[in-house]
Amino acid sequence: MSKIVAFETTDVRFPTSLSLDGSDAMNPDPDYSAAYLRITTDSDDGLEGHGFVFTIGRGNDVETTAIKALEAWFAGREVEPMLADMGGLWRELVYDSQLRWLGPEKGVMHMAIGAAVNAIWDLKAKREGLPLWQLLSRLSPEELVDLVDFRYLTDALTREDALEILTAALPARAEREAALLSDGFPAYTTTPGWLGYSDEKLVRLSREAVADGFTQIKLKVGADRADDVRRLRIARETVGPDIRIAIDANQRWDRDDAIDWIRDLAEFDIAWVEEPTNPDDILAHAAISRAIAPTPVATGEHGANRVMFKQFLQADALQVLQIDATRVAGVNENIAIILLAAKFGVPVCPHAGGVGLCEIVQHLSMFDSIAVSGTTDGRMIEFVDHLHEHFVEPVDVHDGRYWAPKLAGSGAEMLAASVSEFDFQARG
Amino acid sequence: MSKIVAFETTDVRFPTSLSLDGSDAMNPDPDYSAAYLRITTDSDDGLEGHGFVFTIGRGNDVETTAIKALEAWFAGREVEPMLADMGGLWRELVYDSQLRWLGPEKGVMHMAIGAAVNAIWDLKAKREGLPLWQLLSRLSPEELVDLVDFRYLTDALTREDALEILTAALPARAEREAALLSDGFPAYTTTPGWLGYSDEKLVRLSREAVADGFTQIKLKVGADRADDVRRLRIARETVGPDIRIAIDANQRWDRDDAIDWIRDLAEFDIAWVEEPTNPDDILAHAAISRAIAPTPVATGEHGANRVMFKQFLQADALQVLQIDATRVAGVNENIAIILLAAKFGVPVCPHAGGVGLCEIVQHLSMFDSIAVSGTTDGRMIEFVDHLHEHFVEPVDVHDGRYWAPKLAGSGAEMLAASVSEFDFQARG
Numbered sequence: 001m002s003k004i005v006a007f008e009t010t011d012v013r014f015p016t017s018l019s020l021d022g023s024d025a026m027n028p029d030p031d032y033s034a035a036y037l038r039i040t041t042d043s044d045d046g047l048e049g050h051g052f053v054f055t056i057g058r059g060n061d062v063e064t065t066a067i068k069a070l071e072a073w074f075a076g077r078e079v080e081p082m083l084a085d086m087g088g089l090w091r092e093l094v095y096d097s098q099l100r101w102l103g104p105e106k107g108v109m110h111m112a113i114g115a116a117v118n119a120i121w122d123l124k125a126k127r128e129g130l131p132l133w134q135l136l137s138r139l140s141p142e143e144l145v146d147l148v149d150f151r152y153l154t155d156a157l158t159r160e161d162a163l164e165i166l167t168a169a170l171p172a173r174a175e176r177e178a179a180l181l182s183d184g185f186p187a188y189t190t191t192p193g194w195l196g197y198s199d200e201k202l203v204r205l206s207r208e209a210v211a212d213g214f215t216q217i218k219l220k221v222g223a224d225r226a227d228d229v230r231r232l233r234i235a236r237e238t239v240g241p242d243i244r245i246a247i248d249a250n251q252r253w254d255r256d257d258a259i260d261w262i263r264d265l266a267e268f269d270i271a272w273v274e275e276p277t278n279p280d281d282i283l284a285h286a287a288i289s290r291a292i293a294p295t296p297v298a299t300g301e302h303g304a305n306r307v308m309f310k311q312f313l314q315a316d317a318l319q320v321l322q323i324d325a326t327r328v329a330g331v332n333e334n335i336a337i338i339l340l341a342a343k344f345g346v347p348v349c350p351h352a353g354g355v356g357l358c359e360i361v362q363h364l365s366m367f368d369s370i371a372v373s374g375t376t377d378g379r380m381i382e383f384v385d386h387l388h389e390h391f392v393e394p395v396d397v398h399d400g401r402y403w404a405p406k407l408a409g410s411g412a413e414m415l416a417a418s419v420s421e422f423d424f425q426a427r428g
Numbered sequence: 429m430s431k432i433v434a435f436e437t438t439d440v441r442f443p444t445s446l447s448l449d450g451s452d453a454m455n456p457d458p459d460y461s462a463a464y465l466r467i468t469t470d471s472d473d474g475l476e477g478h479g480f481v482f483t484i485g486r487g488n489d490v491e492t493t494a495i496k497a498l499e500a501w502f503a504g505r506e507v508e509p510m511l512a513d514m515g516g517l518w519r520e521l522v523y524d525s526q527l528r529w530l531g532p533e534k535g536v537m538h539m540a541i542g543a544a545v546n547a548i549w550d551l552k553a554k555r556e557g558l559p560l561w562q563l564l565s566r567l568s569p570e571e572l573v574d575l576v577d578f579r580y581l582t583d584a585l586t587r588e589d590a591l592e593i594l595t596a597a598l599p600a601r602a603e604r605e606a607a608l609l610s611d612g613f614p615a616y617t618t619t620p621g622w623l624g625y626s627d628e629k630l631v632r633l634s635r636e637a638v639a640d641g642f643t644q645i646k647l648k649v650g651a652d653r654a655d656d657v658r659r660l661r662i663a664r665e666t667v668g669p670d671i672r673i674a675i676d677a678n679q680r681w682d683r684d685d686a687i688d689w690i691r692d693l694a695e696f697d698i699a700w701v702e703e704p705t706n707p708d709d710i711l712a713h714a715a716i717s718r719a720i721a722p723t724p725v726a727t728g729e730h731g732a733n734r735v736m737f738k739q740f741l742q743a744d745a746l747q748v749l750q751i752d753a754t755r756v757a758g759v760n761e762n763i764a765i766i767l768l769a770a771k772f773g774v775p776v777c778p779h780a781g782g783v784g785l786c787e788i789v790q791h792l793s794m795f796d797s798i799a800v801s802g803t804t805d806g807r808m809i810e811f812v813d814h815l816h817e818h819f820v821e822p823v824d825v826h827d828g829r830y831w832a833p834k835l836a837g838s839g840a841e842m843l844a845a846s847v848s849e850f851d852f853q854a855r856g
Binding site: 027028029030031055056057058059061062063065066069096097098099101102103104105106107108109110111112151152153154155251254255256257277278279280281282283284287302304305307308310311314315 | 455456457458459483484485486487489490491493494497524525526527529530531532533534535536537538539540579580581582583679682683684705706707708709710711712715730732733735736738739742743
């Protein structure tokens with residue numbers, strides 16, 4: 001038996017606003033940040049669990065405090081019973097009635113629980129000597145459904161439904177794992193499309209994206225309609241008709257404005273429209289989906305929890321589901337969401353970028369393709385070439401694809417030197 | 429001109445779990461708490477702005493930290509321009525892109541903004557020498573709509589719609605204010621109905637409620653079906669056929685369980701069914717509403733923001749709308765929600781209880797009845813006789829009614845001695 005002996009948090013912030021990397025219609029000056037958690041045990045193996053919540057600057061201290069508030073729950077706790085019942089761990093944390101009051105199941109406290117859950121998954125994968133995607137892909141259907149809490153989901157997905165989905169994918173798991181290792185996983189890039197970039201930079205980065213093998217790029221829109229038309233025309237002329245161009249409004253519009261604005265951009269053959277309006281607005285997303293069909297609506301990076309995703313699927317309010325590695329309560333809740341997407345036949349194309357989101361979320365997509373949906377058709381993971389150098393195993397993206405990570409763990413572990421160098425509180 | 433010179437927060441917790449006051453199907457052991465804020469200026473008038481977020485124990489430190497994180501925004505700021513543009517204040521805080529990332533517009537950070545906004549309203553009302561309900565009821569329709577942010581609401585409520593509602597209520601304002609002062613505002617009581625109470629205590633407190641003039645009581649349900657049937661039978665036999673009995677499941681059920689369970693309780697003539705399932709689940713609430721009609725569904729105390737309330741109304745997913753004084757981003761957002769309710773013709777019956785929720789939320793209902801919906805028909809404010817002694821102006825509830833508060837301010841100010849005595853961090 002081993003015990004948790006340290007539960008250390010750090011308010012890590014990178015001063016990205018200086019270069020306008022990451023600028024969009026709602027977020028003009030983000031400082032990409034991580035409320036970072038490192039869990040240490042007294043085991044001789046020396047293995048640690050790392051996890052974090054991605055934020056964009058101010059408030060990263062609040063998020064760090066929320067993670068730290070969980071220390072009382074973890075300090076001194078025996079590790080092995082926790083690793084043996086990760087579904088129980090999730091339920092115990094998420095249904096702590098006093099903490100749940102602070103959401104419920106949304107915002108700062110819910111994300112903090114996600115960081116802690118993910119850190120324990122990181123530790124579990126390291127102990128088993130497997131990258132997280134491989135660990136999850138080798139669990140039995142029964143072990144996987146035990147990770148999921150079906151409360152509030154049963155009108156759309158029962159335990160039996162989930163078992164059926166997972167069992168159907170079982171026979172071809174080995175074949176798909178081999179295919180993943182040899183062919184990688186499709187990626188798309190948002191690198192060319194930030195609002196703060198000049199037209200010249202948009203052209204140059206779009207050309208580079210195509211040269212790098214990407215078959216989809218994404219442009220931020222929603223600040224100025226004439227600018228959007230101009231930038232989309234430039235992008236389309238630059239990449240030609242065969243490269244997919246998605247657009248991302250970052251919640252800029254009201255329902256009817258969205259429908260109207262998107263019609264002006266339709267001539268550029270849009271792959272999907274991302275976050276057209278408020279991320280809580282299921283009914284508006286459903287109306288926009290009906291109005292702009294067959295152009296798909298994509299959303300999810302700000303989806304607070306599995307109950308919101310369930311409703312978006314029930315209402316046909318999204319046609320591309322974008323999970324996020326650190327918005328919901330960790331791996332368990334994302335597995336629930338991936339199962340919901342499979343039940344409704346909707347592709348999961350994760351949100352990534354930020355800091356470390358690519359590193360973690362790739363594991364979930366790879367698991368999805370092997371053990372849940374059983375396909376990479378229509379699936380791709382967002383890629384932004386940014387801040388990867390701070391991670392122990394930076395993503396390997398080339399030829400327009402993610403290549404499966406090899407190190408044991410969840411991908412969340414940042415270099416100790418980076419955590420230390422960008423410790424916002426230590427810099428004062 | 430005066431400036432903000434202090435922005436003090438306190439983690440106030442009352443050890444209520446010891447007596448099982450406040451126990452329900454999801455919250456077995458709450459310690460009623462307030463993440464408390466006191467804003468001081470350098471004005472000679474000595475007036476302060478007080479506000480807080482109500483929580484139920486663990487995590488109150490996180491909420492307090494989130495409020496404290498806003499100090500940088502307020503410290504040294506000139507007061508008068510803020511008081512002159514409360515709508516601008518709200519927008520500036522809620523749309524701070526870095527803080528917004530932590531929700532968006534939900535959970536710990538959004539509630540913290542609510543506490544700060546409410547503290548400024550408290551200060552404004554004190555400076556104008558009016559209780560908040562009276563201050564709001566005397567603003568012009570144009571001044572009121574300037575307080576509201578219509579972003580994401582325009583598919584249900586535009587500025588013009590809101591002006592029309594407010595203008596229609598204008599002529600009879602004075603008459604309704606006089607009626608409020610002479611007749612009070614209807615109340616109902618939850619005091620008899622906590623799950624942790626014995627049958628004997630249920631009977632005794634139900635009798636007292638009727639003797640005290642209440643025409644509605646509310647019982648917690650959802651832990652055990654046979655217990656619910658027994659307790660409802662006891663309550664109905666105790667109060668007779670003319671007293672309304674509402675039930676509150678505190679999110680206990682999945683959609684189909686709710687429908688099934690509620691049918692078993694229908695024989696007791698239920699006034700409304702509160703929080704039957706997850707508070708984010710608009711579609712499930714709509715299905716439950718259809719299934720149990722004409723019994724109304726009530727919800728809202730965990731409604732994260734105006735966009736969620738908008739959808740509940742659009743989907744006919746609630747028939748009684750329960751605002752909460754400290755869940756959304758303060759007075760401004762609650763005015764938006766009250767206007768939405770008026771647009772859809774749905775009565776607002778606030779959630780209260782906890783600590784200080786009655787003291788604040790009564791102002792909003794009184795304002796609603798005078799200047800928005802223009803009626804008290806079908807409206808009542810929840811009352812729990814608990815912890816009022818800690819406030820500078822405890823609610824005055826007798827003869828089954830709330831009587832309009834007279835002191836200038838929002839009602840949020842706690843006695844300094846209570847803040848000090850129940851300072852959780854100071855007690856160590």
